[in-house]
Amino acid sequence: MPPLSWTPHRPSDRLLLNMKRNPAIKAVIAALLLVAAYAGTAAAMMGIEDEKKLGEQIVAQIERQAVLVRDPEVVDYVASIGNRLLKNVRVKFFGYHFYVIKDDALNAFALPGGHIFVHTGLIEAIDSENELACVLAHEIAHVQGRHLARRMERMKRVNIVTMSAAILGLFLGKGEAGSAIFASSAALGASLSLKYSREDEEEADRRALEWICAAGYNPLGLVATLKKMQRYRWLGSDEIPGYLLTHPGTSERITYIEDMFRRRPCNKGKWTGKVEDEALDRIKVKIRVLSGDPAVLARKYRKRAKEHPDDIIAMYGLASSLLAAKNYKEAISAYQAIVARRPKNVLYKVDLAKALVAYGRYREALALLAPVRGKLGSAGKFVLARAMLESGKPGEALALLKKIEETWPDKAGLYFLLGRCYAAQERPGTAHYYFYKHYSLMGKMDAARYHKAMAVRHLPPGSKLLKDLEKEEDKGGKKGKGNGRRQG
Numbered sequence: 361m362p363p364l365s366w367t368p369h370r371p372s373d374r375l376l377l378n379m380k381r382n383p384a385i386k387a388v389i390a391a392l393l394l395v396a397a398y399a400g401t402a403a404a405m406m407g408i409e410d411e412k413k414l415g416e417q418i419v420a421q422i423e424r425q426a427v428l429v430r431d432p433e434v435v436d437y438v439a440s441i442g443n444r445l446l447k448n449v450r451v452k453f454f455g456y457h458f459y460v461i462k463d464d465a466l467n468a469f470a471l472p473g474g475h476i477f478v479h480t481g482l483i484e485a486i487d488s489e490n491e492l493a494c495v496l497a498h499e500i501a502h503v504q505g506r507h508l509a510r511r512m513e514r515m516k517r518v519n520i521v522t523m524s525a526a527i528l529g530l531f532l533g534k535g536e537a538g539s540a541i542f543a544s545s546a547a548l549g550a551s552l553s554l555k556y557s558r559e560d561e562e563e564a565d566r567r568a569l570e571w572i573c574a575a576g577y578n579p580l581g582l583v584a585t586l587k588k589m590q591r592y593r594w595l596g597s598d599e600i601p602g603y604l605l606t607h608p609g610t611s612e613r614i615t616y617i618e619d620m621f622r623r624r625p626c627n628k629g630k631w632t633g634k635v636e637d638e639a640l641d642r643i644k645v646k647i648r649v650l651s652g653d654p655a656v657l658a659r660k661y662r663k664r665a666k667e668h669p670d671d672i673i674a675m676y677g678l679a680s681s682l683l684a685a686k687n688y689k690e691a692i693s694a695y696q697a698i699v700a701r702r703p704k705n706v707l708y709k710v711d712l713a714k715a716l717v718a719y720g721r722y723r724e725a726l727a728l729l730a731p732v733r734g735k736l737g738s739a740g741k742f743v744l745a746r747a748m749l750e751s752g753k754p755g756e757a758l759a760l761l762k763k764i765e766e767t768w769p770d771k772a773g774l775y776f777l778l779g780r781c782y783a784a785q786e787r788p789g790t791a792h793y794y795f796y797k798h799y800s801l802m803g804k805m806d807a808a809r810y811h812k813a814m815a816v817r818h819l820p821p822g823s824k825l826l827k828d829l830e831k832e833e834d835k836g837g838k839k840g841k842g843n844g845r846r847q848g
Contacts, residue, residue, distance in 0.1 A: 408453055411506075415473025419459075422477075429460040429480065430770040431650060432739040433707070437643050438478055441489060442496045448574035449504060456500070462651065466589055470499040480647045485588055489640050493575065494582035497568035505563050558612075565617055573626030580621055586614050641673045642707065645680055654684035672701060679711070688719035706732050710740040717743060722750040738764040746777060754784035772801040789818030793825045 422428075429435065439458040446456055454474030464481040471477070476499050478492070486492050565582070572579045649657060661677035668674055679694035695712035702708050709728055716725040725747040729740060736744060741760045748757035758781040761774065768774045779794035792815035799808035812829060819826040 412454060412473040415454075415471050415475050418471050419457075419475050422459075422461075427462040428769075429462050429647070429650065430773075431646055432742065432769055433737075434460055434643055434646055435769045436737055436739065437639065438483075438492070438496070441493050442476060442500065444575050445493060445497050445500060445571045448571045449500065452504070453506065454503065456503075458496075462647075468495050468499055470503045472503075474503050476500065476503075480651070482585075483640075483647060484644055486585060486640070488581065488637050490577050490581040491585045492581075492640070493577045494568065494572055494579060495585055497572050497575075497577075498564050498582060500571070501564035501567035502560065504567060505560065561613060565613060566620070569617075569620055569624070573624075579617065579626070583614050583617050586617075590614075638673070639707075642676060645673065645677045648677070649680045649684050654681045657681040658685060658687075672698060675701075676708075676711075679715075683711075683715050683718065686718075688715060691715045692719060692721075706735045706740065707737075710736065710743055713740075713743045713747065717746050717750070720750075722747045726751050738768060742768065742774070742777075745781075749777065749781055749784065754781045757781050758785070772798050775801070789815055789820070789823075790825060792818060793829070796829075 435458065438460055442456060442458050446452065452474075456474040456476060459475065459477045460483070461477055461479045463479045464484075465479045466482045466485050467479045468482055469477050476496060478496070482495070483492065486495075568582065569579050572582075658678060658681035661674050661681055665671060665674040665678050675694060675698050679691050679698060682688075682691035682694060692712065692715045695708065695715050698708050699705075699712050709732060713725040713729050716722070716728070725743065729736065729744045729747065732740075733744065741764050745757040745760040748754075748760070758778070761778055761781065765774060765778070775794045775798040779791045779798060782788075782791035782794060792811045796808050796811035796815055799805070799811060816826065816829055819829075
């Protein structure tokens with residue numbers, strides 16, 4: 361412990377002092393040491409399996425520290441655009457996963473192993489689905505080009521302490537910009553991945569152009585997004601993370617992308633965006649309601665809806681804000697008015713059903729969604745399953761929930777409903793297993809331990825679920841990654 365009069369002079373001293381002042385910086389060091397461990401043992405470019413493992417470990421750090429949006433429609437929206445693009449990627453090195461981070465930064469980034477993150481600030485800033493598709497295509501192209509692995513391979517020739525100090529200087533130089541909760545991903549990206557070379561950026565843009573065109577989008581959406589980032593940078597906005605300023609040649613990229621499009625135009629004039637961009641507006645409303653004061657938002661949207669009675673998004677914002685404020689009666693009336701105007705839009709029916717379920721009108725929700733069951737996405741299936749369970753149909757509810765178990769973003773909520781379904785079917789062992797999973801993710805360890813003990817008591821010897829619990833014995837039930845604790 362240095363004396364009180366001690367002043368840090370060496371980079372290592374300043375690093376130690378910063379670690380004491382800001383625990384989040386420890387995550388930076390952890391990530392860097394993790395990368396160093398991989399890079400130090402690598403004789404050539406990191407292998408596919410090692411890249412996957414590294415990506416999973418970094419994602420786990422982000423999930424523990426960041427606030428991820430778990431709303432299924434928001435996550436599904438981003439994933440559906442990404443998967444539409446991926447259909448045109450001939451050879452994929454990884455299975456891709458898409459995440460939404462609750463943060464104001466105009467940012468999207470890719471991690472090793474096919475993990476693509478989009479910040480809510482970027483979704484708020486874009487004007488069309490087309491723009492988001494172009495950004496996702498560019499990030500997918502970095503992963504497919506394995507630019508991250510190439511950077512990591514070079515780490516074995518770089519002094520880790522020097523690099524650590526440089527990364528921390530870059531990260532801390534923007535003060536609170538980018539937020540300390542992104543220390544691990546941001547600092548790692550600054551040194552290894554996001555500080556791409558011009559060649560990397562051009563290769564990613566060329567690859568992205570092909571997939572954007574094949575998917576029916578317009579590549580000029582990427583230009584529009586780059587110009588937005590450039591405009592915010594000129595304004596000195598903290599919504600541009602410091603490490604993004606190291607992206608080389610934004611102006612040059614805009615010029616050559618426009619030139620590529622002139623030489624190889626695609627889908628020119630075909631993109632209307634009318635239906636798609638209403639979907640984007642719905643997502644923006646959901647993000648605002650997740651982040652803001654619902655009472656304040658309700659007043660704002662009520663005024664806008666009064667001034668523009670034909671504005672469906674203003675009506676939707678009002679209904680969603682009222683629901684978040686637990687003003688169920690008025691929210692249901694507002695959603696009913698929207699469904700009357702958009703009778704063929706299943707998503708609005710799902711929102712109405714969600715409000716009905718929240719107010720305890722389960723049979724009405726069931727009657728609303730049952731006729732469109734085949735058109736429901738995961739969010740609709742979850743609401744329908746809950747309506748079924750509350751209407752005395754746990755078997756049907758369980759069948760629906762099992763279909764979405766692998767992809768549902770809010771695992772804690774899903775596990776609780778699964779536990780209730782099994783309990784209603786008088787299957788106590790499995791019910792307690794899922795209640796254990798729920799409370800473990802929520803960080804309520806006393807309740808988790810109780811349900812784990814009950815699950816062990818009731819599950820049959822040799823069952824898969826019992827074996828899963830036995831594997832976790834040494835972990836004390838603490839395997840949660842924040843899926844239930846930090847979410848939007």
